[in-house]
Amino acid sequence: MKSDSFEINYPITNRNQVNDLYSTLDSKHAAKYFGSPRQLRVDQLKSICSSSAFSVNIKVQYIKEGFGFFSNNGMTFFEKKDACKVSEFVPEISTGNLLCNQLIPISIAPDPRVCKNIQRSIIVSSRNATNLYHYISEIIPSLEICSPHISRSYSISIPTLGIDCNPAIAKQVSLDREVLPYNGRQTLARIRDCYVIQSIPPRIYSRDIISGFVEKYNKSNFGKEYARPPFFDFLYVQRGGGRGRQLVNESSLLELLGQYSRNIAVLDTGSTTFRQQVDLFNKSRLIISTHGAQLTTSIFSSSIRGVIGLWNSKHETPSSLIKTMGIKYWHVVSQQEDGSDSVGHWANHVVDLQKVKDAIHSAL
Template sequence: MAFKNIKLRNLFVKELKDVEVIDHGVIVNSEGYIELESTIFQKEYLNKLNCNHWVYLRKLFYFNHIEKAIVLSNYLEQNYYHWILECVSRLVIIKTEELNKYKIVIDSKSPKFVIDSLINLLDINQENIFLKKNKRLKVSNVLIPSFPHTRDESTSWTNVYNPSVIRKINSLSKRKTIIAPRKRNFIISRKKATQRRILNSDIILKKYTELCFEIVFLEDLLFTEQMQLFRNAGIIISTHGAGLTNLIFSEQPVIVEFFPSNRYNRDAFYFYQISSELDFSHYIIEFEAKNAKQDLFLDENTLSELDKVITEYKNV
């Protein structure tokens, strides 16, 4: 509610000629100035890249040349949440028929989900994906889509995403998935992660046998399999984590997100705003982390809170 009336940044697409792309996606225009929109529109992220010296010395480096490109490399692209909400979301601003007229520039070491999402969600041709390996790239014509979130003092430095972008990604994903005969109730396991794990998730399976909960390991699923899973999600139980980004592919699930009390409050808004815009039922249950890794042990109090949600779900 605190963000309900803030003024959002405008969505735009900027076209420039004769630019250079330095290191991790920093665009230098023909006059030699950095286009901050290529660095998440803030100097903070430019500085985090630690590449100002590469910009200054760029003329010493070998370069590739591309005629037309959209550059998606940035400081946060290795993270699934930020890739979907801050990279894929930039492309949906551009008309679909225009996308394959451009090379999509990403880092050569990008995770597999990066390429999979471009191909399977946005219909980008594989040959139009350019894996950038060198420190310097010249582009004759570049499109710079704006980052579709607002982040400033008015949002307490929380990322508030443009609602139209969330709806567009959700709509695109539904063209790529099918509705199954029945919904699937599942717990997102983070046992292969290093933090925010549910240490005794089996207790949920035993407590609600009639709901047929499954434990899923998202890191073992292809991008398309994650889209399909969430399209047919019934009840989703998870601790706070990037896997909940997949809510953007869902259709009317019920979400129970366990949130560690020793984490910044603003982080609880990241996945909730997806649910809010798509009108999902999303419950956040705060818990006291048992260790520095913010792991969750389901005790009497947290199970009682979970039971309230499950009871409400059954009575609907």
């Protein structure tokens, strides 16, 4: 077992959308995604695009003692001697909500009362670590690859936002390790005797690993039942209140689906556990939902016919992962709602029902 920092060179024999990834990233955007801790430079993508197989170097850093600030961009680490610098990263807290992009400096060293202690554990540093798509496609493969090289006496520290899916998935691939959830955004932690693992680069998928833990999760939670024929013809997945991208004409869409079948399920991701969500996906033939990480759950279904994603622009995630796992995906372009309180990536939107009909006919 390793007792210091090390690297693992891991071959990836399946990847999807890499050519598209290279053609759409400019240098500024690429640096945002492929800089530290990703360690995959943009100029390497050319050789990746022309290769049927390639490998990634996953860096594992051993930390004896120090401080870590966890945000949506991963972990920023400070040596113990630089503790005074951590004060610049203490988040402002307003009415119980963490304002992820607004940080206020304080004039004192970290107060142990506001620091979480993470000791003798494995931490994965990743952008968007609390997002289900990034968690499954980038973090879990890194844990699978690196965990055998680290003593089993180390736990796994999993980023979460109060939802149960990340720890629930980690327990299936933990190799008998204890799984410790922590708030993955704006968390300040004292780190002692820990390994910090970088994640797999985005939109580059280790399909064998992902397929393996999906099967492991389903068998562990549902046994032979997960392979049964679907019961629902349609599953419409809501994003949950307050999560943006609300479909304004949702009731009209449900009426449309009712013209095709009475066997329709509606899932609210904000009020169900991850196990309940996987169970419904496994019971459904066709999934329809607004673009978002919740569509990632479709890869856990053994009987799904396809996924229809609704959004005002085409996104390669999580659709690229869904297609990589052998599931058909149709994108239906919607329109941003006029006067929507939210804009851009989180805007409410309206879908053209005729376009949904066309997608359904293609799927069925």
